[in-house]
Amino acid sequence: MFLVTTQLIQVVSLIISALALGVAAWFYTWVKAQPQSNKTIAQIGEYIRQGANTFLRREYLLLARFTAIAAVLIVIFLPKPIWTGSNIADNIWMALAYIFGTVLSALAGKIGIQVATIANMKAAEAAQKGVQPAFMTGFRGGAVMGMAVVGSSLLGVALIFMIIGDATALLGFSFGASSLALFAKAGGGIFTKAADIAADLVGKVELGMEEDDPRNPAVIADNVGDNVGDVAGMGADLFDSNVASMAAALVMATSLGGLYSKNVVMVFAYAAIGLLASIIGVASARINEKGDPGKALSSSTYVTTIVYALLTALSTWLFNFEWRIWGATAVGLLVGTVIGITTDYFTNDTKPPVRAVATASKSGPAFTIISGFSYGLLSTLPALIGIAITALVSYNLCAPLGEGYGMFGISMSALGMLSIVGMIISNDAYGPIVDNARGLAEMGGFGEKVIAIADELDSAGNTVKAITKGFSIAAAGLTVISLLGAFMSEVNMVAAESGLAGISNFDIMNPTVFFGLIIGLAIPAVFSAMLMLGVDKNAQRMVAEIHRQFDTIPGLKEGKEGVIPDYDKCIDIATTGALRELVPAGIVAIFATIAVGLIGGPKAIGGYLTGNIASGLLLALLMSNAGGLWDNSKKYVEAGNCGGKGSTAHKASVVGDTVGDPFKDTAGPSINTQITVVSLVASLLSGIFLLYSIF
């Protein structure tokens, strides 16, 4: 009915991005304006803020070096090696797009830390007044992050597209975002869990202290970890997923009909509507004083979902988009919701699995682990079925539109699943903010009632977190599948230019494809093992330090007035350890990709990416869900079930929770990013693999 051009929709996208950034700024100001009077909290909050900023600065300095090296390599090799007589300007644009991706991703992390370390103090203070103001502070703090991340990702994609006008450059931008996210997520994940485990192990298990007891030398490190791991790491991660899904869809769309086709318009339109729906959802979040924060979070998520579905339908009608593609998007969104609900079944303490694990814990920690791990394995089934059905349905819905549309349909279903990502990030960032607020309330001596309010806010955060995690793993899976399609288009583009034969399939019966597939299986396993061993090593180091402080600082254990532990030492151990461990695992994944590509060429890479998706999905779902299950199972026991606090079941469930920590907060969610990075590396290097592989 109406005609929209690529230029117009890009301008609209920029406007809506700006709107989101405006909302972020407004919420930030609002949070900052909240009252704050307690001195202890101010002091401890300042410690946390400093620790987080120090870590972030050191991490970004390290990653800046990595980025610089990568940028130089890009100028030499991408999109085509300079000695092949390519246009050097293309290579420079590609490098700039890459750097732009890393900078925006780093900014997402930085903004998150900035607001989270303020919002946690404000939320702790607000909790004195009740659930309502505390919830609003925590939620709006999270929303700053959500709006900033999604706003800047749409902004970045639109700008790259407008300025460079080349879909391949988007892959460079996306690779910048992903590679930074990979390291940030890994570094933050190792930091946070090493500190968390060590603090719990010595403080809670050995000495029977409460969580967040200020005598515990690792307590500040633990709180810093919540910010650098859960807030900054998660922000970078979802920035990357969001960009990758848009990049994959846009590469497909342009390969189908060029830069100015209706498909490109549709991708931008849907992405902009997703952001708009998230803004509306975030703005709609309300809770009355008697209200349930969990309900408030999920009702605003549903608002976002419904607004998205309606507005995309409206736009499809108005602008005459293909209804089949809208269908693919809707299927993605619907299945994403179903996956969220089934994930909830496996991790919610009102459902049988969590309770069965709590009951098993009565026989000791081995049973906690065996049963929790088993339910984790079972929990992969509904999510995998959901992904399989989404891929099948969205492909077949769109395939009748023409050659290549099936794969485009899959990429649109991923976009649909991620459409409400602004809302998801807001919910996700809410979690660590209120978790920290709870810690501050405890350390500030606000009393039982305030802590109970903070606990209620915290537990709502946990449930929502588990649901959104299933969502984002599934979306990453679908995105990577469409990146496989993007990889094939890239290979065939180079093949056509070089007069070589292209590839029309990745046949499992082809030994080269199969070879790649089997090697690909190992990569997510090795990657997550390296991260978890990093956590293990650092946590052991920090346990030794905590013991040292309790043994050598007189009066610390007894809580003598004026005796404070050496918080900085623990923060330093966590920082140094995380920085040492965060690079190798990512490098292994990237180098393995290059090695397989140079040995077996594009066919091997097709198999390799499939192997990565296969083992990545399996392990990510297993680890995230088992981790969430163990966490909630411990909370269920602590709530007085199966013997309650101090019982055998409680001790066993603490072991489960500790094992689950690096599962769900270090390895599990990093795998997402790992498979995305590997897919992007493969697409970017497709030409080199085609031209220079051994076999």
Added chain:
Amino acid sequence: MFLVTTQLIQVVSLIISALALGVAAWFYTWVKAQPQSNKTIAQIGEYIRQGANTFLRREYLLLARFTAIAAVLIVIFLPKPIWTGSNIADNIWMALAYIFGTVLSALAGKIGIQVATIANMKAAEAAQKGVQPAFMTGFRGGAVMGMAVVGSSLLGVALIFMIIGDATALLGFSFGASSLALFAKAGGGIFTKAADIAADLVGKVELGMEEDDPRNPAVIADNVGDNVGDVAGMGADLFDSNVASMAAALVMATSLGGLYSKNVVMVFAYAAIGLLASIIGVASARINEKGDPGKALSSSTYVTTIVYALLTALSTWLFNFEWRIWGATAVGLLVGTVIGITTDYFTNDTKPPVRAVATASKSGPAFTIISGFSYGLLSTLPALIGIAITALVSYNLCAPLGEGYGMFGISMSALGMLSIVGMIISNDAYGPIVDNARGLAEMGGFGEKVIAIADELDSAGNTVKAITKGFSIAAAGLTVISLLGAFMSEVNMVAAESGLAGISNFDIMNPTVFFGLIIGLAIPAVFSAMLMLGVDKNAQRMVAEIHRQFDTIPGLKEGKEGVIPDYDKCIDIATTGALRELVPAGIVAIFATIAVGLIGGPKAIGGYLTGNIASGLLLALLMSNAGGLWDNSKKYVEAGNCGGKGSTAHKASVVGDTVGDPFKDTAGPSINTQITVVSLVASLLSGIFLLYSIF
């Protein structure tokens, strides 16, 4: 140089099979003739024998019903549904082949139990005289099993081939063997680990008793479990792998050149040589009184390997076989050995991983689990690389011989890897025999010195077991890959007959293939979760029973003269529990296959089998290796390291060992069989999937 016909080589195969069975009978007589005088041992040994036989009888009765139903279904549907006007005689032959497979597989288990429950007593007695006689008794007891299993599998395959003269019937025979193995392995695995965990948990951990303390009500059940799980289950399992690898190779060979081609001769020749080499290896096993049992085991394994390589080369030269195919077999054998060695690296207590996990255990059980699990993930890498390289090299070696030879090369590399399976089973069955002998020596009150000898024999068994496990998982992987080829041949045969289009590839980019792949990923995960939850549930039930007995039988805990626990009750709990849990997991795997095939047809099944292989290999390697690592890490601590017995590290490492038990002895090794069964079901039903699928 010489001409060998299919008939001649089959006769030769039958003769060598008979020779193997003769060796088995001779060893059995020899073991039976060993002296035995101690009354306590005789009595306890009798308890174990009875318990094992009771379980086996009840298990086989249950499985007989399953077999009868399956046989009826086969008569109706396979190889073609009777209403399609197929020759009903074919269907009856297929059902008979299936039943023959189940019977031989069941016999393999029965023979194993028969000899193991005698050899354990004899070995315990022999240990009083020293390492040499005890080793020979244990080893020859194991060899009875090895020779019987491999002899009967070659016998069965040769007979089916001679009588029915149809390669597809071999798939029915193989399915009979595998489906029985699936249930036997699952049932035995659940029985043994439920009993083992419960006995350890109450006896060792709670009450500080030694392993195999006769006051422990679950001690006999634990020993019964070693027999029904490790001996009978393992025998059925390797019978099945061996048959499946021969079946896959023979289906390929006949599809390449018919029943009387040189390729068929070669498969039989190599299989017969493998058996011959195993006979020589077993006969060569010697140990002097000062000798190291571990060395004796590995040196006879090396003898087998070398004899096999030489004799196959000789036969290739004499009979003018293709050297390229010999090369594929040799690569399989070589890589199998390398995989064995790398597995050893991750599970041997002289190497860093086991020691790192022991060190981590000093900080508590959560660290034992996290680090052991991480090393388990890492350990998948060398094995996966080995499998990938074997597939790639053997395919490319044989591909120049003509269309279809590449896939045949892969199946021959699997045959090469499994060629020395007679030796492997002998080593594997040796383990539980000497483990039981150790228990009997303890219960018979033979004193420290004898127990130390039994311990030495036992620890040699553990190391060899870890190595052979890597071998058999890799071989199963390759076999299943070649079954994928067999599946495609079967589909195309039916397609040609029905005038339908055949399939030429399983393209990952095809959404139906991809759909199958993602669903296939979930199956090994769900299957192993169900088995482990079965162990968990039964172990909890048995823990309650042990507590009940200690609480209600006066004088039991104190070891009052004449007070004996109610061993039978524990055996009954383990039996009933295992029988209830063993069927559902297998049924889920089989039904999922049928559902995917009926929904998506052959393309979906191609992906589904790939997904099964992918997640099956990953999980099987992870679970087996992590389990072995935890086991040896506990033993390392018990040997006095990291604080030794009773320390924090010891308690933590016991938790690791307990978690590892169902990993390595229930779920891990059953996955092999599960993926084989699923592949065979797919091949058998290929026609039905082609003709009747929804999509």
